Amino acid sequence: MNLIARLTLAAALAVGAAAAHAAPVTAAQSVALQASKTSSTLTAGFTSVHTVAGEFVDTFTFTGASGLAMVNGSLAAIGSTQSLDIDFITALINGVSYTITRSALGGNPDGIEIASLLNTALTTPLVLTIHGYAGAGLAAGTAINASYSGTINVTQVPEPASMALAAVGLMGLVFTRRRKTAQSQPV
Numbered sequence: 001m002n003l004i005a006r007l008t009l010a011a012a013l014a015v016g017a018a019a020a021h022a023a024p025v026t027a028a029q030s031v032a033l034q035a036s037k038t039s040s041t042l043t044a045g046f047t048s049v050h051t052v053a054g055e056f057v058d059t060f061t062f063t064g065a066s067g068l069a070m071v072n073g074s075l076a077a078i079g080s081t082q083s084l085d086i087d088f089i090t091a092l093i094n095g096v097s098y099t100i101t102r103s104a105l106g107g108n109p110d111g112i113e114i115a116s117l118l119n120t121a122l123t124t125p126l127v128l129t130i131h132g133y134a135g136a137g138l139a140a141g142t143a144i145n146a147s148y149s150g151t152i153n154v155t156q157v158p159e160p161a162s163m164a165l166a167a168v169g170l171m172g173l174v175f176t177r178r179r180k181t182a183q184s185q186p187v
Contacts, residue, residue: 024054025052025056026056028058028060029048032062034064043151043154047149047150048148049147053082053138054135056133058129058132059127060128066124069123069154069157070119070120070157071152071153072120072152073117073128073150074116075098076113076115077146078112079105079108081106082136085111086133086148088100089131090129091131092129093126093128093129094122094127096117099118100114101113110136113148115150126152130148
């Protein structure tokens with residue numbers, strides 16, 4: 001084998017090794033929370049589609065809320081084959097972990113993945129980071145069509161100053177009512 005052929009083979013092997021250990025695909029989205037028509041809860045739905053197999057890190061920043069909030073949410077991925085499969089490794093919102101459960105679907109032992117977050121007090125801004133693998137068992141870079149979706153619900157908690165103002169107002173009403181009652185009673 002001549003020198004040119006050896007160098008070409010070495011370069012091809014180096015490129016192949018680098019592709020196999022490629023950094024995770026990253027994506028960032030800003031998602032606006034929408035007001036509910038029936039309550040004070042803000043909500044949003046979101047999705048992510050992965051078209052190549054491999055590790056990923058998706059980041060969602062939720063806008064429209066401020067201060068302290070009670071937050072709950074869920075993620076769902078359903079994939080009956082490797083080319084449709086999303087595996088969640090971690091899901092964190094402001095550092096708090098979602099609980100991930102896995103169930104079999106057809107021949108895929110983890111074809112159904114659900115991640116959930118029960119009511120948790122968090123401060124804004126709300127940043128959800130999902131680390132996972134798309135197309136489990138396939139070589140990184142293989143063409144796939146895998147996706148997941150999620151929802152988040154945010155109920156803002158009143159600030160302590162607002163609560164104190166409301167309490168002072170109620171105490172004023174109670175005081176006025178007692179005073180009127182005391183004046184109307186005969187001595």
